[in-house]
Amino acid sequence: MQQMHYFDNAATSWPKPEAVYQAVDKFMREVGANPGRSGHCLAKQADSMIEETRQLLADFFGAPDPRQVAFTFNCTDGLNLVIKGLLDPGDHAITSNVEHNSVSRPLRRLERQGVDITYVQADAAGLISADDLAAVLRPETKLVILTHASNVLGAIQDVPALARVAHRHGALFALDAAQTAGHYPIDMQAMGIDILVVPGHKGLLAPYGTGAVITLRDVGIRPWRDGGTGTKSDARLHPEELPYRLESGTLNAAGIAGLNAAIKFINETGLNTIAAKQRLDIQQLLEVLQEEERVTLYGPKDASQRAGLVSFNVEGLRSAEFGQKMNDEWKVAGRPGLHCSPLSHRAAGTFPDGSYRLSPGYFTTADAIEAACEGIRRICRS
Ligand SMILES: Cc1ncc(COP(=O)(O)O)c(C=O)c1O
Structure with a gap:
């Protein structure tokens, strides 16, 4: 595999x-x-x-x-x-x-x-x-x-x-x-x-x-x-x-x-080093997501105001369908659905289908971020 x-x-x-x-x-x-x-x-x-x-x-x-x-x-x-x-x-x-x-x-x-x-x-x-x-x-x-x-x-x-x-x-x-x-x-x-x-x-x-x-x-x-x-x-x-x-x-x-x-x-x-790496990864994902017309992004648009995750939906696709494409075509393991937080999804207006979430970590490589960004771009434009 x-x-x-x-x-x-x-x-x-x-x-x-x-x-x-x-x-x-x-x-x-x-x-x-x-x-x-x-x-x-x-x-x-x-x-x-x-x-x-x-x-x-x-x-x-x-x-x-x-x-x-x-x-x-x-x-x-x-x-x-x-x-x-x-x-x-x-x-x-x-x-x-x-x-x-x-x-x-x-x-x-x-x-x-x-x-x-x-x-x-x-x-x-x-x-x-x-x-x-x-x-x-x-x-x-x-x-x-x-x-x-x-x-x-x-x-x-x-x-x-x-x-x-x-x-x-x-x-x-x-x-x-x-x-x-x-x-x-x-x-x-x-x-x-x-x-x-x-x-x-x-x-x-x-x-x-x-x-x-x-x-x-x-x-x-x-x-x-x-x-x-x-x-x-x-x-x-x-x-x-x-x-x-x-x-x-x-x-x-x-x-x-x-x-x-x-x-x-x-x-x-160093916690600051870890936090700074996270901010950069999130910033990169946010930039790509905001370039795509079909994407609805949830939560603050500024990486400095958010934890290490981005959550979004792509018009015309259920979060699970988008997740399947990311998994199968781009080998990206993100998480679609309600994320055990139906309340947040009700607040975001995404209940009951949920959203697709990407949460990079300290060991996420630049190649992985690029794969996720490319996956988002290509699926959104297909
Ligand atoms: C905000 C929040 N609280 C609590 C939990 C529960 O954590 P755990 O999986 O360690 O029980 C999670 C897990 O995703 C979470 O995101």
Whole structure:
């Protein structure tokens, strides 16, 4: 099979840095033990790798304390933990109309149980205004939970402004950074993010099965599972102490070893270098898309205002048909459809067919970008 050009990094990044493959392999072959579960050297080695990774994540995202970093198995896992671990019947929470299902579905379930949810509306480009948020905040609002960038529209929200408004009304501000973590600078303290939820396997370039919930302080998130933590085994109840309160059962230590190597790779490469490469790739795709009369582009037109994805439709073709042509004729692996975010598609007016999304990554080559651009041009002119 001819090699595919991978353009689905918004779903999961691939390939990973070589150091990530090596770290996973080395950990599984040479350490292998269950972190924190036994006093032997191998378990201690596994444990210190885990603790080092907490510190790496805390430093990377400007969180003051590695004990406020809890590992999860993906971003959905972390978002469920936060939403269901904080909200009770009678509480009020605010989210937006450009959220991924992993925010909107847990909230909908809670809505049926008596949690009051308000959906603030983004503008046509997908941006949420601080004034619109202020207008729906109430004294009893407990949580504002928003995506940093919609995985369909790509618009990067003005987080400091939104967080400031939430705090003025005494609400916690939680951010779903699925599409920004690892290629856009996030400093929790400077930006006012009380709770940050990140996947490891997307922009952070780590393996599947990794993610984290990071908090500025203990905001009282309840665990949804209790069990073994390797500490305080004599206690009848699950420990309250963070991060163990939110982590029970064996962690994905091999994946976390990969995450450890991935963050070091990003630090060594430089987040700015990664972000600049992404902006150039996106700029190039945006330019080609804007030259084609049959293309309708969704989200901001300026690469500096968007995450690493472009989403569009071509007149006369369903997104799945366009995707098939890109796949078959141009070996471009993009993603058509609803992208698990029907809300964003309703906001963009592209529900139920969706759109076609290209999400390049740090390892996307100039040849791959050229193939995607040429594919777009030729299909649009055929
Ligand atoms: C904005 C957004 N939030 C949450 C998620 C869920 O992430 P995960 O696949 O790690 O569960 C995604 C995945 O695409 C996303 O784009």
